Structure formats: C-alpha cells, structure tokens
Amino acid sequence: MTLVQKDRTTHTEAAAIMPFGGWESTPAGAALDGDEALFRFPAPDDPAPTTARLLTMAGAAALLGFTVVGVGARAFVTVLGGAPFWYVPTLALFGLLSIALMVGAFLSIHRAFLPWLLLVCAIGPLTVDILIAALY
Numbered sequence: 001m002t003l004v005q006k007d008r009t010t011h012t013e014a015a016a017i018m019p020f021g022g023w024e025s026t027p028a029g030a031a032l033d034g035d036e037a038l039f040r041f042p043a044p045d046d047p048a049p050t051t052a053r054l055l056t057m058a059g060a061a062a063l064l065g066f067t068v069v070g071v072g073a074r075a076f077v078t079v080l081g082g083a084p085f086w087y088v089p090t091l092a093l094f095g096l097l098s099i100a101l102m103v104g105a106f107l108s109i110h111r112a113f114l115p116w117l118l119l120v121c122a123i124g125p126l127t128v129d130i131l132i133a134a135l136y
Helices: 013-017 051-081 087-107 114-121 123-135
Strands: none
Touching: 051 087, 051 114, 051 123, 087 114, 087 123, 114 123
C-alpha cells in the first residue's frame, strides 16, 4: 500500500475570525521564506521546543511577572495616598506593553532568536514602570 501525503497547510477555523486575516495561513513544511508568519500557534505536527528552552523562557517570564506584581503593589500604595490622573494609565500602558512582548515571545517559540529578543525588549517598558513607581 502506498501512502501519499498532501502538503498540509495550517488553516484553522480560528483563522477566519482572527484579526489581520489570521496568523496560521502558511504551509506547515515551508522553510523560512518571506511568506511565513512570525507569530503563530504551534500546529500539531510542529516539533516540540526543547525542555531547556521552554523552562528558560518560562523562568524569564516569571521573573518579569513577579517584577510587575511588585510594581503593581507599589503603585497601589501610591494610589491610596493620592496620585495624579496620569499615574495609573501610564503604569498600565507600559505594563501591558511589557506583557504583550512576553506573549509574543511565547507565540514565536519556534524561531531561533525572536523569542529572546522579545523577552529582552519586554525589560524596557518594565524598567519605565519601575522608575515611575519608585520615583513618584
């Protein structure tokens, strides 16, 4: 018996309702060409990331997350003591930007350097949050 395997694409029902036409519209077996999406959910036939890579990324994200919790606690105390109108929206903006970069890192876990670049870039907005919370 001969088995013929079609070139499978990773279209899903979710791609029809996702913004920007869906993230998962590239062929699963395609190499790094110009049409491949940078951010996509892993397909069932994608190789699993190594345990060390996943644990290192999760540890880095946990450190950033605990820092965000510390900034939030400090900001809460400041808000209870009276803060100007710009304080909470500014902290929220930079905190959400940092979290969005962390989420992007996990969505690009199959890339070589992009997840690490996004995790390092997430430190920037978090540093601004720390400075605002500590200096005000």
